Amino acid sequence: MAKLRKQHMTIHWHDIIQADSNVPAVDATLKEKATLVGRLGLMMLSVGTGAWRVRNSMNKVSRSLGISCSADIGLVSIECTCIGDNETYTQSLSLPTTGVNTDKLMELEMFMRDFPDLAGEYSVNQFHEVLDHIQKKPANYKAWNLGLASAIACCAFTFLLGGGPVEMICAFFGAGAGNFVRKLMLNRKISLLGNVAVSVATSCIVYVLTILAAQKILDISAVHQAGYICAMLFVIPGFPLITGGIDLAKLDMRSGLERIAYALLIITAATLTGWATAMVFHFQPADFPDLQLPTVTRMLLRIAASFFGVYGFSLMFNSPRKMALTAGLIGMLTNTLRLELIDLAGMPVGIAAFIGAFASGCIASLVKKYIGFPRISLTVPAIVIMVPGLYMYRGIYYMGLNDVSNGALWLTKAVLIVIALPLGLVVARLCTDKNFRHCT
Structure with a gap:
C-alpha cells in the first residue's frame, strides 16, 4: 500500500537559520x-x-x-x-x-x-x-480518558437540559463511545467531516441500543428516547464559535467569519447525522418528562452538574486537571446563575446567556491575575455548556421534515444564545482589559 503524502509539507525551521550561530x-x-x-x-x-x-x-x-x-x-x-x-x-x-x-x-x-x-x-x-x-509535547490524555470525560460532560449536560437518570445513563454510554471513536480517528488524521459524522453516528447508535436494552430488560418507558440528542453534544464547536465572535468584535473579519463557518460546518454535519440516525430508528425530539424537583434541590443539582459538565469539556480541550478544575468552578457558578435567571426571574434565554458569559469573563480575568491560566482556557469551557446544541439539533430536525415554522423557532432561539455568549465575553474583556478595550 502506497504511503500517503502530506498535503501540507513540513516546514524545517532549523534549516532556515544558521544552526551553529550563537548570536x-x-x-x-x-x-x-x-x-x-x-x-x-x-x-x-x-x-x-x-x-x-x-x-x-x-x-x-x-x-x-x-x-x-x-x-x-x-x-x-x-x-x-x-x-x-x-x-x-x-x-x-x-x-x-x-x-x-x-x-x-x-x-x-x-x-x-x-x-x-x-x-x-x-x-x-x-x-x-x-x-x-x-x-512535540504529547497529549495529556488517552482516547479512553477523553471518552470518559465526554461521558461525564454529556451526562451532566443531559440533566441541565431537563433529562432524568435514565437519559443521563444512556447519554453517558453514547457520548463516551462517540468521543472515544472520534479521538481514534483524529489520531489517524481522518478528515473533519468523516470523524464528526462517524463519531456522532456511534454515539447515537450506542444510545439507541442502550435505551432499547433498558426497555427490553427493565421495562423502561419509550419516553426516555428523547435524550439521544444529548449523547452527541460532545462535538459542539465551542472554541471556534466563541473566538469567532470575539474576532468579529475586534474587526478581524477574515478570522471571525472563517471560524464561524468552520463551526457551522461541524454543527451541520453533526445534526444531519443525528437526524439520519433518528430517521432510521424512528426516534424524534421531544420534551423530557418533568422531574418535579424542589427549587433548592434542583439548584444544588444544577451546581454539581454544571461543575462536572464544564470539567469534562475542559479535559476534552487537553487542559491540565488544575486548569479544568478552575474552569469547572467558574462554570458551576455562572451556568447555575444563567439557569436560575431563566426559571426564577423569567428572563429571556438570550439575556440570561449574556449575563452568564459576562460573569464567566469577569471571574476568569480575576483568576488569571492570581493563577496565571490563559483567560480563554477558562472562559470557553465555562460557557460551552451554555451553547444550545439541543436547539440547533431540533431546528435542523424539523427543517428536514419541512416543518419550517418549528425549525425556524428553534434555530432562532439557538442563534440568539450563540450571539449572546461571545458578546458577554467581549463586554467582560472590554471592562477588564485595557489593551483589548482600545483600537491601536
Missing part, C-alpha cells in the same frame, strides 16, 4: 527573526486561540526583536510581513487542520511572558528548540 536573537538577521515570529504565530493558531491573541503574541515577539510585523490571520493560515533594517520579509504559512489544546496554549503564553527578558541572551536557534519541545 543573540536581537542581533540576528531579519529572515531569522521573521521565522521566529511566524512560527510562534502558527503555533498559537494551531491551539485554537483567536486572531487577536495570535497577533498580540506575534507583536510582542517582534517588539522584543526590534522589528515590526503586519499579519493577516485566518482559521488555518497566516500571511505576515516583518520589517526591519530597511528590509522586508514576507511569509505565507498554513496548518493542515485546526484544533484546541489549552495545555500548549498555556506553555506558549509562558514562553511569550519570558521572551523579552531572554531575547538578548538566547539565539534564534535556541528559541526554536524551546518551541520544538512545546510542539
Whole structure:
C-alpha cells in the first residue's frame, strides 16, 4: 500500500537559520527573526486561540526583536510581513487542520511572558528548540480518558437540559463511545467531516441500543428516547464559535467569519447525522418528562452538574486537571446563575446567556491575575455548556421534515444564545482589559 503524502509539507525551521550561530536573537538577521515570529504565530493558531491573541503574541515577539510585523490571520493560515533594517520579509504559512489544546496554549503564553527578558541572551536557534519541545509535547490524555470525560460532560449536560437518570445513563454510554471513536480517528488524521459524522453516528447508535436494552430488560418507558440528542453534544464547536465572535468584535473579519463557518460546518454535519440516525430508528425530539424537583434541590443539582459538565469539556480541550478544575468552578457558578435567571426571574434565554458569559469573563480575568491560566482556557469551557446544541439539533430536525415554522423557532432561539455568549465575553474583556478595550 502506497504511503500517503502530506498535503501540507513540513516546514524545517532549523534549516532556515544558521544552526551553529550563537548570536543573540536581537542581533540576528531579519529572515531569522521573521521565522521566529511566524512560527510562534502558527503555533498559537494551531491551539485554537483567536486572531487577536495570535497577533498580540506575534507583536510582542517582534517588539522584543526590534522589528515590526503586519499579519493577516485566518482559521488555518497566516500571511505576515516583518520589517526591519530597511528590509522586508514576507511569509505565507498554513496548518493542515485546526484544533484546541489549552495545555500548549498555556506553555506558549509562558514562553511569550519570558521572551523579552531572554531575547538578548538566547539565539534564534535556541528559541526554536524551546518551541520544538512545546510542539512535540504529547497529549495529556488517552482516547479512553477523553471518552470518559465526554461521558461525564454529556451526562451532566443531559440533566441541565431537563433529562432524568435514565437519559443521563444512556447519554453517558453514547457520548463516551462517540468521543472515544472520534479521538481514534483524529489520531489517524481522518478528515473533519468523516470523524464528526462517524463519531456522532456511534454515539447515537450506542444510545439507541442502550435505551432499547433498558426497555427490553427493565421495562423502561419509550419516553426516555428523547435524550439521544444529548449523547452527541460532545462535538459542539465551542472554541471556534466563541473566538469567532470575539474576532468579529475586534474587526478581524477574515478570522471571525472563517471560524464561524468552520463551526457551522461541524454543527451541520453533526445534526444531519443525528437526524439520519433518528430517521432510521424512528426516534424524534421531544420534551423530557418533568422531574418535579424542589427549587433548592434542583439548584444544588444544577451546581454539581454544571461543575462536572464544564470539567469534562475542559479535559476534552487537553487542559491540565488544575486548569479544568478552575474552569469547572467558574462554570458551576455562572451556568447555575444563567439557569436560575431563566426559571426564577423569567428572563429571556438570550439575556440570561449574556449575563452568564459576562460573569464567566469577569471571574476568569480575576483568576488569571492570581493563577496565571490563559483567560480563554477558562472562559470557553465555562460557557460551552451554555451553547444550545439541543436547539440547533431540533431546528435542523424539523427543517428536514419541512416543518419550517418549528425549525425556524428553534434555530432562532439557538442563534440568539450563540450571539449572546461571545458578546458577554467581549463586554467582560472590554471592562477588564485595557489593551483589548482600545483600537491601536
